[in-house]
Amino acid sequence: xxxxxxxxxxxxxxxxxxxxxxxxxxxxxxxxxxxxxxxxxxxxxxxxxxxxxxxxxxxxxxxxxxxxxxxxxxxxxxxxxxxxxxxxxxxxxxxxxxxxxxxxxxxxxxxxxxxxxxxxxxxxxxxxxxxxxxxxxxxxxxxxxxxxxxxxxxxxxxxxxxxxxxxxxxxxxxxxxxxxxxxxxxxxxxxxxxxxxxxxxxxxxxxxxxxxxxxxxxxxxxxxxxxxxxxxxxxxxxxxxxxxxxxxxxxxxxxxxxxxx
Amino acid sequence: xxxxxxxxxxxxxxxxxxxxxxxxxxxxxxxxxxxxxxxxxxxxxxxxxxxxxxxxxxxxxxxxxxxxxxxxxxxxxxxxxxxxxxxxxxxxxxxxxxxxxxxxxxxxxxxxxxxxxxxxxxxxxxxxxxxxxxxxxxxxxxxxxxxxxxxxxxxxxxxxxxxxxxxxxxxxxxxxxxxxxxxxxxxxxxxxxxxxxxxxxxxxxxxxxxxxxxxxxxxxxxxxxxxxxxxxxxxxxxxxxxxxxxxxxxxxxxxxxxxxxxxxxxxxxxxxxxx
Numbered sequence: 001x002x003x004x005x006x007x008x009x010x011x012x013x014x015x016x017x018x019x020x021x022x023x024x025x026x027x028x029x030x031x032x033x034x035x036x037x038x039x040x041x042x043x044x045x046x047x048x049x050x051x052x053x054x055x056x057x058x059x060x061x062x063x064x065x066x067x068x069x070x071x072x073x074x075x076x077x078x079x080x081x082x083x084x085x086x087x088x089x090x091x092x093x094x095x096x097x098x099x100x101x102x103x104x105x106x107x108x109x110x111x112x113x114x115x116x117x118x119x120x121x122x123x124x125x126x127x128x129x130x131x132x133x134x135x136x137x138x139x140x141x142x143x144x145x146x147x148x149x150x151x152x153x154x155x156x157x158x159x160x161x162x163x164x165x166x167x168x169x170x171x172x173x174x175x176x177x178x179x180x181x182x183x184x185x186x187x188x189x190x191x192x193x194x195x196x197x198x199x200x201x202x203x204x205x206x207x208x209x210x211x212x213x214x215x216x217x218x219x220x221x222x223x224x225x226x227x228x229x230x231x232x233x234x235x236x237x238x239x240x241x242x243x244x245x246x247x248x249x250x251x252x253x254x255x256x257x258x259x260x261x
Numbered sequence: 262x263x264x265x266x267x268x269x270x271x272x273x274x275x276x277x278x279x280x281x282x283x284x285x286x287x288x289x290x291x292x293x294x295x296x297x298x299x300x301x302x303x304x305x306x307x308x309x310x311x312x313x314x315x316x317x318x319x320x321x322x323x324x325x326x327x328x329x330x331x332x333x334x335x336x337x338x339x340x341x342x343x344x345x346x347x348x349x350x351x352x353x354x355x356x357x358x359x360x361x362x363x364x365x366x367x368x369x370x371x372x373x374x375x376x377x378x379x380x381x382x383x384x385x386x387x388x389x390x391x392x393x394x395x396x397x398x399x400x401x402x403x404x405x406x407x408x409x410x411x412x413x414x415x416x417x418x419x420x421x422x423x424x425x426x427x428x429x430x431x432x433x434x435x436x437x438x439x440x441x442x443x444x445x446x447x448x449x450x451x452x453x454x455x456x457x458x459x460x461x462x463x464x465x466x467x468x469x470x471x472x473x474x475x476x477x478x479x480x481x482x483x484x485x486x487x488x489x490x491x492x493x494x495x496x497x498x499x500x501x502x503x504x505x506x507x508x509x510x511x512x513x514x515x516x517x518x519x520x521x522x523x524x525x526x527x528x529x530x531x532x533x534x535x536x
Contacts, residue, residue, distance in 0.1 A: 130360030133320060134374045134422075135349040137342075141377070 025219050028139060029147050036144040043145045043152075050111035050146070051153030055160070057110055058103060062161040065102060066168025069093055073169070074177050083173075084183035088191035090169035091162075095197045099162035101250055104209035107154050108242035112217040115146050116238040119221030120231035128222075143222055147214045154210025155203045162202060200257045208249055213242045272331075273298040273430060273462045274319055279328035281311070281318065288314055289325070290486035301456050301463040303477035305470065306484050307508065307517065312466040313357075315483070316432050319464070320352060321345045333429060350378060353423030353431035353461075357438055359415035361407040367394070367418050368403040374425045393421040397451060413444025420451060430462045431455070437469040445469075449476045470509055474498070482508060484517075 036043065073089040119142060122128050128138040166188075173179040192198070217238045224234035274296035281289040288311040296302045306312050317323040318330060321337045330337040335348055361370050371390045375381060381389070394400040397417040407415060416436060423431060433452065437445050453476050456463045467473045473480060474494035482490040482497065482505060490497055490505045497509055507515030523529070 125363065126356050126358050126360040127362055129322065130354070130356055130362075130419075132322065133349060133352065133354035133356075134377065134426075135346040136374070136377050137346070 021223075022215065022219050025222070026215055029144055029215070029218075032137075032140045032144045033148060036140060036148060039145070042141075043148050046145045046149030047153055050107075050115065050149050051157060054107060054110045054153070054157060057106055058157045058161050059164050061102065061106055062099075062164035063168040065098060065161075066090060066094065066165030066170075067172040069098070069165065070169035070172035070177070074173050074179065083177075083179050085187050085191075086169070086173045086179050087166075087184035087188040090173075091166055091188045091192045092197060094162040094165045094169075095192065096201045097250070097254070099165065099202055100158050100205035100209055101246060103158040103161045103206065104154060104213060104246045105243055107150075107157060107210070108213045108217075108239055108246070111150065111153070112213045112238045112242050113235050115150070115214065115217035116221040116224070116235045117231055119143065119146070119218060120224035120226075120234050123222065123224055124226040124228075124231060139222070143218045147211075147218050150214025150217070151207060151211040154213065155206030158202050158206035158209075196257070201254075204257075205250065205253050208253060209246050212245045212249060213238075216241050216245060271298045272296060273333055274464070275329070275331040276319070277329045279318070279325055279330070281314065281323075281325040281328075283314075287486055289328075292328070292483070292487060294481055294488065296462060296464055297479065298462050299456075299460065300478040301452060301465065301476055303465045303467060303473040303480040305466075305468055305473060305480055305482050305508070306489075308468060310483055310485070312468075312483065313434050316354075316434055316464070316466050320349065320354060320432060350426055351429045353420075353426075353428040355416065355419050355423050355431065355433045355436055357435040359407075359412075359419040361410075361415055361419055361422070363407050365407075366403070367399065367405050367407070367410070370407070370418060371422045371425055374422065378426060389425065390421075393425055394418075396424070396455065397421045398447070411444070413440050413447060416440070416444075416448060417451065420448075420455070424455060424459065424461075427459065428461065430464065433463065433465040433467070435467055436465060437467055437472045445472055448472075452476050470511065484508075 069090045070086060073086045073093075074083055077083050077085055077089065119128075122138075122142065128142070131138045131141060170184060174181050174184050220234040220238045220241075221231075224230050272295040274294070276292060276294040279289045279292040279294075280287075292315075294304070294315075304312050304315060314323060318325050319332060319337070321340065324338065328338075332348065333351065335344070337345070337348075340348065361367075362373065365373070368390055371393055372386050375386050375389055379386075391400055391403065394403055397420050399414060399417050399421065402410070402414065402418070407418070410418060436448050436452065440448065449472050452463055452465065455461060465473060465477060474497075477494060479491065479493055480497055481488055484504065490500055490502060492500070497505060500506065500509070504516040506512070507517060513519055
């Protein structure tokens with residue numbers, strides 16, 4: 001019993017230690033962010049690498065999620081003879097929850113892992129140490145541009161995901177299942193609020209999720225054990241921690257934005 | 262046993278009373294080392310004695326527990342991160358692995374410190390990069406990627422990058438390890454040539470006695486956290502100490518025993534699986 005308690009104590013202690021170190025790392029990144037933004041070329045390169053290169057995945061996923069939503073919404077609403085609300089149902093589901101969360105989870109799998117393994121391998125092959133010896137701070141030169149790129153890319157990808165998702169829903173419900181096109185778009189226009197649904201939910205959630213995933217990815221990569229196993233473990237931790245962080249943050253943000261019925 | 266450095270020459274690095282512990286193991290115990298300006302100084306010793314750690318301490322990558330480390334008149338232990346980076350602009354460091362940026366070409370690798378620390382126009386950067394690559398004999402390889410280079414070529418590119426900013430001091434971490442005899446000869450020649458033509462101070466960490474002796478002006482032999490011997494290659498060759506002779510001649514047995522300390526063989530063999 002005592003050994004179990006001791007084990008739990010060390011697990012909690014380890015978690016708090018990692019949590020605190022991650023926050024300190026975030027403050028360090030934020031301190032260098034203004035100067036990194038001046039070197040926009042480095043940030044743009046990373047936006048291309050983590051953002052633009054994730055586009056195909058996001059578009060394909062968005063299309064299919066939108067079509068599934070169209071199908072499910074149609075099946076449900078047809079029971080109440082309310083298929084005209086399919087459009088707003090799809091749009092609200094995507095903007096408020098599915099868009100930001102699925103985009104973030106896909107981004108963590110596609111770009112977060114790439115960030116961790118890239119930085120971790122640079123550590124393992126002494127490239128970061130080499131940079132330090134050339135009087136170049138690897139946090140400023142390597143880590144911060146990647147962090148900023150992630151925080152910028154995720155909200156943009158989320159908006160694209162939602163747009164393609166709505167298009168997928170439209171294709172399925174209007175073109176395939178015969179929902180009235182006018183009702184589809186007009187209901188959506190009436191029920192979707194630009195500030196509450198698009199800005200607050202989609203964009204802000206996207207920025208927070210993007211920042212959190214990028215922070216976890218670069219943190220894990222930067223402090224990875226400089227071995228093959230160390231980098232692989234760090235990459236796994238990035239996916240697991242990012243997924244958990246996104247789901248927890250989603251609840252917190254949804255609660256904060258919740259205005260009641 | 263340890264002779265003093267030439268009192269008339271200026272020391273570019275002075276280490277005194279260095280103490281450094283890694284976990285339970287004492288790596289350096291009141292170590293004293295002086296590096297003469299303009300000379301090639303070697304630090305030799307068996308594997309695991311902390312030679313690379315010593316280089317990292319000299320360059321401020323690792324902070325020791327105690328001691329005084331003066332590099333070019335500045336106390337490494339008291340420098341802020343910014344001051345340390347300023348000092349490093351005057352240093353070159355050749356890693357054992359080369360530490361080249363694998364996603365950048367040879368040209369971009371050598372251009373990296375110039376782009377980061379100078380505002381030179383691209384045309385001038387090109388000239389400097391080509392001159393540095395010419396110095397290491399790899400001007401023709403400017404457009405290759407690091408994956409296309411042999412071990413020796415990688416180290417030469419890394420050397421060109423290390424001298425890109427015309428440093429005062431250059432550190433070589435095991436520069437001969439894993440190289441074929443021709444590449445080794447090339448690196449030996451480059452170390453001497455660059456030291457003399459660019460007016461550098463070179464510090465080599467290695468256990469390749471023959472190559473180091475052929476290029477260094479002075480050598481330190483360190484073992485178990487202390488300096489065991491110091492002198493010119495000739496002086497070390499003639500040293501009477503049994504330990505120095507074992508190391509310099511590569512004898513398998515001597516003061517450093519062949520066997521790692523262990524309990525009695527018969528006792529351990531028949532003691533069962535627990536021991």
